[in-house]
Amino acid sequence: MTTRAPALVWFFQDLRLDDQPALAAALASGRPLVAIFVLDTASPWEWAPGGAGRWWLEGSLAALGRELGARGASLVLRRGAMAREILRLVEETGAAEIHCGRAVEPWLRAVIGELRQVLARRGVALHEHETRFLFAPERLRTQNGGAFSVFTPFARAALVAGLDEPVWPAPATLPGFPATLAGDDLATWRLRPTHPDWAAEMRALWAPGAAGAAARLTRFLADAFPAYDRARDVPGHASTSMLSPHLHWGEISPRRVWQAASRAAPGGGKHLHSFHNEMLWREFSAYLLWHHPRLPEQPLRGEFAAMPWRRDEAALTAWRRGETGIPIIDAGMRQLWRWGWMHNRVRMIAASFLVKHLLLPWRVGEAWFWDTLLDADLAANAASWQWVAGSGADAAPYFRIFNPILQGRKFDPNGAYVRRFVPELAALPDDVIHAPWTAPRLVLDAAGVVLGRTYPRPVVDLALGRARALAAFAALPRRAA
Ligand SMILES: Cc1cc2nc3c(=O)[nH]c(=O)nc-3n(C[C@H](O)[C@H](O)[C@H](O)COP(=O)(O)OP(=O)(O)OC[C@H]3O[C@@H](n4cnc5c(N)ncnc54)[C@H](O)[C@@H]3O)c2cc1C
Known part of the structure; x- marks a missing residue:
């Protein structure tokens, strides 16, 4: 019996199963799934994850691996040159299609663009999905069709455009790929510090992964959210959600966060308005990077x-x-x-x-x-x-x-x-x-x-x-x- 050509789900900064459009699309193909994460170690790239980011990434990948495993799939870890590793996996598995999240980072956009061309020549389609942000960057335009450069009209346009529906829940089971694929053991990536161990307090404070993100959201909505508008500027007590690392790594979907806050304030009001506004700053930042790829290096003015x-x-x-x-x-x-x-x-x-x-x-x-x-x-x-x-x-x-x-x-x-x-x-x-x-x-x-x-x-x-x-x-x- 031959194995049906699988669909690859290439995780990057969307390390979750809930409301994960790339995973949803791969599942809808009816093919077996190969879930992958590639650590790019080949390019001398200025913006590879820093020390703290690497610490988080290890916990997040371990959590994602456990969640996939509990549903019948596994997470294949590879490191090296990103595009080359993806192509290798396509060859090893005979994959027919790839699904990943849309990137706003210029280097990753370049990798995805290059891969799409190479794969198209081999008849393999690469599909990007909106896994990380509430709004696709081309969706929001000024009346003249240009890109916004000021937050307030951007936010207004976002609210008028509204969120995509529906939210898609984590599947109970996944059709894993039957063949065993070679992959790295996460521990060999040495993402966490040893000497000196600067992460002691981080371990006590944070729980990377989707479960930690969900718990953080629940606690925030119960404790700090009811006073958010006034208290969010006070650093001396827990006045904000502290969801930012979870959102950065995509362990919780921004849509889930947005909707949970709306449900917690059914009549709307200033706390909800302020919180949604902060979430829109996150959108605006990604939008700016999309339209101005040199943003991290060059002054816009x-x-x-x-x-x-x-x-x-x-x-x-x-x-x-x-x-x-x-x-x-x-x-x-x-x-x-x-x-x-x-x-x-x-x-x-x-x-x-x-x-x-x-x-x-x-x-x-x-x-x-x-x-x-x-x-x-x-x-x-x-x-x-x-x-x-x-x-x-x-x-x-x-x-x-x-x-x-x-x-x-x-x-x-x-x-x-x-x-x-x-x-x-x-x-x-x-x-x-x-x-x-x-x-x-x-x-x-x-x-x-x-x-x-x-x-x-x-x-x-x-x-x-x-x-x-x-x-x-x-x-x-x-x-x-
Ligand atoms: C100099 C500087 C550097 C920053 N660097 C980062 C960064 O690398 N990564 C990062 O996520 N945020 C960054 N921020 C924005 C902001 O400080 C953090 O997002 C926020 O403090 C996270 O805490 P929270 O999750 O409790 O926020 P909350 O108040 O609970 O807000 C909810 C979510 O909205 C988003 N958000 C809130 N404020 C902003 C903002 N001003 N810009 C963009 N998104 C926002 C975050 O995803 C946050 O988790 C930076 C701000 C400054 C002034």
């Missing part, structure tokens, strides 16, 4: 190419380590290192401090976040950095410079966040915890703080840093009207 960025290794190291002497920044950068995640408000404050007060290029901040964030996402990271730097499509104006002391006092009024991540300041009273260098000597003594010894003095004078940034901005060539 050309005049920013002339920005006189500084080089200052000592200041950069202080920022990375959370030793800038500015408590809200240091708390954020240490949260990032320990949790692999940072609250959105603090990401904005820490990023603004780097590109404005320190006048360091946004790309060095982007690279550090890429390595340390569990949710490191090419589109969201690049779009957000450009937004903060003022060079993005719909960016915060460059001259609007966050004052980290005022931001700290406003969003962390009792210092809970700073105390948690900068324990050497924990005994300072609320009124000076965001600016310890302004505290009287007696107050510092009583709290056991010795500036320059137990906690650094600020790496930059905030007023001077601000003036320097404004002067640099003022000297940029004006934008052509």
Whole structure:
């Protein structure tokens, strides 16, 4: 008896079985299934997953493998040059068709485009599906048929367009491919750190995989969602969903998240509106990357190419380590290192401090976040950095410079966040915890703080840093009207 030619399901950043259109289409073909994941190790590519991303990926692939196994299929792991490994699998299995998620990342779009051509010559069809985002990038257009470059009209158009239906549940069983295929053992990929093991707190905090994503969503809707609109800017307690790594790796479909929030707020209202709006920022970032493939490397506003960025290794190291002497920044950068995640408000404050007060290029901040964030996402990271730097499509104006002391006092009024991540300041009273260098000597003594010894003095004078940034901005060539 000959085995029927299978359909390949090529997983990438859609590591789930529920509401997974590529899997659904492969199943609808009636063919046996071969589920694959390829780790690209061949290209000297700048945006291969960073340390934190690799840590997450291991847990996520292990979970996906278990879920497939429980349904009668297995996950074949390969590493090497992505296109070559896919072609090899097509040859080994005699696959008749391939289904994968649509990519917005330029390098992956190139791989998929190349593969489609080679496969077409062999009579094998490659189908892309919308597995990762709510809206296909070509679906949303301005009235003139162009691409949006401003968030608000983009979001309005998205709401008018509405979501695709229906959501497709995870199948109970899968028609696995009967032949055994060679594949890597996940452990041999060494995605997790050993020495030093920086992931201890991450293990306690996160559960990569679809079950962890579903649990996170349920907890968020019960606890934080009912106050989301007001509380989401407060970093000192669990005020947001923390779904971003799960969404990045596609362990939960954005449609599921969107609909679950709608169901939790049947009458609509401001919390639902705000949450949906944040989800639309995710869409907008992907949309921008689709329309501007150089987004991670080049300022969208050309005049920013002339920005006189500084080089200052000592200041950069202080920022990375959370030793800038500015408590809200240091708390954020240490949260990032320990949790692999940072609250959105603090990401904005820490990023603004780097590109404005320190006048360091946004790309060095982007690279550090890429390595340390569990949710490191090419589109969201690049779009957000450009937004903060003022060079993005719909960016915060460059001259609007966050004052980290005022931001700290406003969003962390009792210092809970700073105390948690900068324990050497924990005994300072609320009124000076965001600016310890302004505290009287007696107050510092009583709290056991010795500036320059137990906690650094600020790496930059905030007023001077601000003036320097404004002067640099003022000297940029004006934008052509
Ligand atoms: C400098 C900088 C870099 C960033 N880099 C990334 C990144 O690499 N990956 C990433 O997913 N987000 C990034 N963000 C956006 C945002 O900070 C995170 O998505 C958010 O903090 C995730 O927490 P949450 O899941 O609790 O969000 P929630 O408030 O619960 O929001 C729900 C979901 O909406 C999406 N979302 C929320 N805010 C944004 C936003 N501003 N832009 C895009 N999507 C958003 C996320 O997928 C998030 O999980 C960055 C922001 C800044 C300022």
